Amino acid sequence: MRIHSAAIHYFEAVRRAGSIREAARRLNVASSAVNRQILKLEKEVGAALFDRTVTGLKLTASGEAMARHVIAVLQDLERVRTDIGALKGGHAGQIRIAAVEGVCGEILPDAIQRMRARAPRVTVTVETMGSFAIPSVIAEGLCDIGLAFALPRNGDLHQVALNRFRLGAVVPPDHPIAAKSTTSLAACLNSPIILATPDLSINQLLAPEISRISRALEPAVMSGSVELMRELALRGVGVAFQTRIGLTSAMASGRLVHVPLGANGPIWSDLGVYVRAGRALPTAVDRFVQILADELNRREAEENAALGPG
Numbered sequence: 539m540r541i542h543s544a545a546i547h548y549f550e551a552v553r554r555a556g557s558i559r560e561a562a563r564r565l566n567v568a569s570s571a572v573n574r575q576i577l578k579l580e581k582e583v584g585a586a587l588f589d590r591t592v593t594g595l596k597l598t599a600s601g602e603a604m605a606r607h608v609i610a611v612l613q614d615l616e617r618v619r620t621d622i623g624a625l626k627g628g629h630a631g632q633i634r635i636a637a638v639e640g641v642c643g644e645i646l647p648d649a650i651q652r653m654r655a656r657a658p659r660v661t662v663t664v665e666t667m668g669s670f671a672i673p674s675v676i677a678e679g680l681c682d683i684g685l686a687f688a689l690p691r692n693g694d695l696h697q698v699a700l701n702r703f704r705l706g707a708v709v710p711p712d713h714p715i716a717a718k719s720t721t722s723l724a725a726c727l728n729s730p731i732i733l734a735t736p737d738l739s740i741n742q743l744l745a746p747e748i749s750r751i752s753r754a755l756e757p758a759v760m761s762g763s764v765e766l767m768r769e770l771a772l773r774g775v776g777v778a779f780q781t782r783i784g785l786t787s788a789m790a791s792g793r794l795v796h797v798p799l800g801a802n803g804p805i806w807s808d809l810g811v812y813v814r815a816g817r818a819l820p821t822a823v824d825r826f827v828q829i830l831a832d833e834l835n836r837r838e839a840e841e842n843a844a845l846g847p848g
Contacts, residue, residue: 705781713774
């Protein structure tokens with residue numbers, strides 16, 4: 539659908555690409571055509587929208603304001619397109635998700651399976667990234683839904699759902715910590731430690747506990763991959779730290795044990811579902827958001843039943 543001015547579409551392509559030449563390549567048009575539309579748009583609004591630098595084009599303050607408008611317009615156009623497609627019995631749209639790695643093993647498969655049963659013509663695209671990278675891709679309209687741990691408040695995002703899960707030590711069943719009901723980070727230091735890199739929320743959640751330890755902490759492994767940390771714990775390489783999200787299968791089979799950290803009270807990790815603030819969601823996206831909220835409520839209830847509400 540190209541209902542709106544070409545300048546809007548060209549502006550969005552340049553914003554995403556960071557250069558006129560790359561935007562033209564993606565649009566399959568001449569660079570001069572893209573440049574002409576950008577200059578026309580800048581003349582109409584009476585301000586420069588991009589700073590031309592040696593490394594590419596960067597949005598000016600006016601460009602940032604224009605970007606918010608363009609994102610809203612194009613996302614609303616996508617909602618109209620999918621609604622019309624559904625009325626015509628055609629393709630029912632797409633859902634683009636930005637999610638932390640931990641939810642890709644359990645929560646997302648269940649949610650996607652439920653969505654496919656209700657709307658088999660919807661295409662779901664999932665990108666994995668760290669929690670702190672998710673707000674920008676939602677705010678910039680690159681994804682429709684974000685699933686992230688421990689996000690600070692952000693005016694660009696609307697929090698649809700938020701559930702709390704305990705951070706704990708992850709060990710094989712023959713590890714000395716496995717028999718405990720709770721443990722502390724200090725108690726885990728008798729074994730090699732596997733820590734998350736700073737781009738993961740786990741690192742931030744453990745920071746207060748690390749600050750209480752008198753001796754220097756020397757991890758055996760630092761990783762930005764939740765899956766790698768889980769696999770290393772499974773092999774007995776060291777003690778990893780995660781929530782129970784993503785561990786259900788390994789715990790049910792007796793291969794791993796999750797022991798909540800609780801020396802100074804539970805360490806809670808908030809897992810939330812986010813969309814861009816102020817956006818009218820397409821029917822398929824809204825439906826999937828509700829499915830995700832149901833899944834998180836169910837997981838939290840299961841954890842509370844197993845461990846108590848904390």
